[in-house]
Amino acid sequence: AVSAVREDSKAETWRRCGGCRNGSDSLSKETVLNFYQKMTLLNTMDRILYESQRQGRISFYMTNYGEEGTHVGSAAALDPTDLVFGQYREAGVLMYRGFPLDLFMAQCYANADDLGKGRQMPVHYGCKDLNFVTISSPLATQIPQAAGAAYAVKRENANRAVICYFGEGAASEGDAHAGFNFSATLECPLIFFCRNNGYAISTPTNEQYRGDGIAARGPGYGMLSIRVDGNDVFAVYNATKEARRRAVAENQPFLIEAMTYRIGHHSTSDDSSAYRSVDEVNYWDKQDHPISRLRHYMTARDWWGEDEERAWRKQSRKLVMEAFERAERRLKPHPDLMFTDVYDQMTPGLEKQKEAMWRHVQQYKEHYPLDLYEK
Amino acid sequence: MMAAVRLLLRTVSSASSCAHSGSGTALLRLSPTCSSRPRAQRRHAAHFAFHPDPVPTKYGPTVKMNLFQSITSALDNTLASDPTAVIFGEDVAFGGVFRCTVGLRDKYGKDRVFNTPLCEQGIVGFGIGVAVAGATAIAEIQFADYIFPAFDQIVNEAAKYRYRSGNLYDCGNLTIRAPWGCVGHGSLYHSQSPEAYFAHCPGLKVVVPRGPVQAKGLLLSCIADENPCIFFEPKILYRAAVEQVPTEPYHLPLSQAEVVQEGSDVTLVAWGTQVHVMREVATMAQEKLGVSCEVIDLQTILPWDIETVCKSVVKTGRLLISHEAPVTGGFAAEISSSIQEQCFLNLEAPIARVCGYDTPFPHIFEPFYIPDKWKCFEAVKRMINY
Numbered sequence: 001a002v003s004a005v006r007e008d009s010k011a012e013t014w015r016r017c018g019g020c021r022n023g024s025d026s027l028s029k030e031t032v033l034n035f036y037q038k039m040t041l042l043n044t045m046d047r048i049l050y051e052s053q054r055q056g057r058i059s060f061y062m063t064n065y066g067e068e069g070t071h072v073g074s075a076a077a078l079d080p081t082d083l084v085f086g087q088y089r090e091a092g093v094l095m096y097r098g099f100p101l102d103l104f105m106a107q108c109y110a111n112a113d114d115l116g117k118g119r120q121m122p123v124h125y126g127c128k129d130l131n132f133v134t135i136s137s138p139l140a141t142q143i144p145q146a147a148g149a150a151y152a153v154k155r156e157n158a159n160r161a162v163i164c165y166f167g168e169g170a171a172s173e174g175d176a177h178a179g180f181n182f183s184a185t186l187e188c189p190l191i192f193f194c195r196n197n198g199y200a201i202s203t204p205t206n207e208q209y210r211g212d213g214i215a216a217r218g219p220g221y222g223m224l225s226i227r228v229d230g231n232d233v234f235a236v237y238n239a240t241k242e243a244r245r246r247a248v249a250e251n252q253p254f255l256i257e258a259m260t261y262r263i264g265h266h267s268t269s270d271d272s273s274a275y276r277s278v279d280e281v282n283y284w285d286k287q288d289h290p291i292s293r294l295r296h297y298m299t300a301r302d303w304w305g306e307d308e309e310r311a312w313r314k315q316s317r318k319l320v321m322e323a324f325e326r327a328e329r330r331l332k333p334h335p336d337l338m339f340t341d342v343y344d345q346m347t348p349g350l351e352k353q354k355e356a357m358w359r360h361v362q363q364y365k366e367h368y369p370l371d372l373y374e375k
Numbered sequence: 376m377m378a379a380v381r382l383l384l385r386t387v388s389s390a391s392s393c394a395h396s397g398s399g400t401a402l403l404r405l406s407p408t409c410s411s412r413p414r415a416q417r418r419h420a421a422h423f424a425f426h427p428d429p430v431p432t433k434y435g436p437t438v439k440m441n442l443f444q445s446i447t448s449a450l451d452n453t454l455a456s457d458p459t460a461v462i463f464g465e466d467v468a469f470g471g472v473f474r475c476t477v478g479l480r481d482k483y484g485k486d487r488v489f490n491t492p493l494c495e496q497g498i499v500g501f502g503i504g505v506a507v508a509g510a511t512a513i514a515e516i517q518f519a520d521y522i523f524p525a526f527d528q529i530v531n532e533a534a535k536y537r538y539r540s541g542n543l544y545d546c547g548n549l550t551i552r553a554p555w556g557c558v559g560h561g562s563l564y565h566s567q568s569p570e571a572y573f574a575h576c577p578g579l580k581v582v583v584p585r586g587p588v589q590a591k592g593l594l595l596s597c598i599a600d601e602n603p604c605i606f607f608e609p610k611i612l613y614r615a616a617v618e619q620v621p622t623e624p625y626h627l628p629l630s631q632a633e634v635v636q637e638g639s640d641v642t643l644v645a646w647g648t649q650v651h652v653m654r655e656v657a658t659m660a661q662e663k664l665g666v667s668c669e670v671i672d673l674q675t676i677l678p679w680d681i682e683t684v685c686k687s688v689v690k691t692g693r694l695l696i697s698h699e700a701p702v703t704g705g706f707a708a709e710i711s712s713s714i715q716e717q718c719f720l721n722l723e724a725p726i727a728r729v730c731g732y733d734t735p736f737p738h739i740f741e742p743f744y745i746p747d748k749w750k751c752f753e754a755v756k757r758m759i760n761y
Contacts, residue, residue, distance in 0.1 A: 138564060169492075172497075338734060338744060350732070367747075
């Protein structure tokens, strides 16, 4: 379901009906099956890569458990040319747009196929072709950047929008205030998509804010806002679709707060049993999971059944495992790539440092893992 | 009619286990082409060997502690003796992402150990206010890499509070702690050593310990110090560094470098994790070159102890400074410049700096990036043969 923000509010409140029961009449069976397959493929990839970190194969990982609906619902409502700024828990957006498993794996393994050239920790994806700006770890830095990008895109007059994802924790950063205010005052075609998933590492929402979540802040900036059930992929789709249409038509920002739940730990460096109960996690996993809810919708229409589920689980796991095994075997990028892209052109200073590094490594080669890297 | 915020319903747990934990293991049965521990993915060994301090004898009974436990001990001592002291930052309530504050909230209360919203500029600004009002503020920044939103508050406010007010007001009660330095896989945003940015700011003190004994004594000195202090904790040492640490409070002096190993031919200066790399370099130099190295732990970056370094360089005539942070504008540049001013005629060779390259801190290239013992050893060799 989609709920509006404060009927008594003076600002125009924006309402949309939607929800699992009747909100997807315009979406074909094919489209809906694709939603389901992308969400479950993401879930399968998450399980395998989380485990691969536990086994020491990759250094770090972050799962998306429970938030697959926010990714796929919103991504499906955008045009492929719309620019995406993310936080770090939006892999489903990239997956929906067609980022191949091999490239997800390449980034996590930091191998020679990584578009980012092996420089960043796992899950810091980026893809120019798919208009997904490379992720950085610092929180909320993308928010004012998205406002600027939307402003430039507005001036291009090319029917493009910008979407900016962040969590309810990142919304506490000063950069969030800057981004919201700039986008409103400078009239930017921008969708702010807040994944309110209940926690910022161990910090629950009642220690993050005391107001009515993030959506209620929108009117304070003169920004139309809506709160949606983030685990209802159709509600997310409908809200994002309408936000996108109006953002481009009217050159103003929209704030969508998608209520969801972070079923997994914050990352492989976190054990959330230290600060929340298994009961709480189980509730969301069993009673309010976006994947289960979509599956029930599909089975009610005879679009999906146990046979399809079994076959798809087998196939999706096979796809992920094959990509995984390929990524494991691949060499790491050439160490010259440590020195490039600091600037557009290598400086003489960096050339000298690179030469010094190679001289040193040649002399002490038995102490450097050169065999693992491309020559 | 307020919009409903998500409701958390507690239900009786069913018999089935939580889907996200553990079930992944079954999915990762390996095909024959995958070895169980492919060489490509084996975690490389740490680039240093931790050299523990000798057991302190003058501060009372000691207990085995790692670095994060020695921090907890210092904080525990502080909360016990100073009723105004409060500890705050992101996730400190449950114990912190590195477990430095485990147990403190239960012991001292939720008004004294508490989470803040996710906002570094707020954490430091709030901390300044706590300090100005006369209470002891211990602010945690989750990673030094994330300290930059607070740069304005630190540099323009905390550092200048006493000076600009004619000593009417000051931020002496403020201490900021942050995990610091490389950790093997931290990449751009979990590996930084930002001490050089703050070294450029009069009014601040910047301190980096090399192990648990130093950390507790230096942190307690920072907390007691009447100036705003930034205390960087080498995260790679949180578990790896284990020493016998006094349980009672004790203070180690700020702005006093420590000669951790005496020598006659080359002076090696470092701080934090790199001190342990230098100790190994000293051993290598002795064994392979017959060269005797004096290893100095600078400990306080600002204000730094030039006297101890000068005294050593006057003796040895050769100086090597090493840090993970990029070489250009790194703190070794300041040391090098000052020492050549003061000890020019004593120098037998140019001062050497073995530091990170002038790039962001890379993920998969870390083994090539860091100023490891081989690079430092080679620099010693060149200085000796100059």
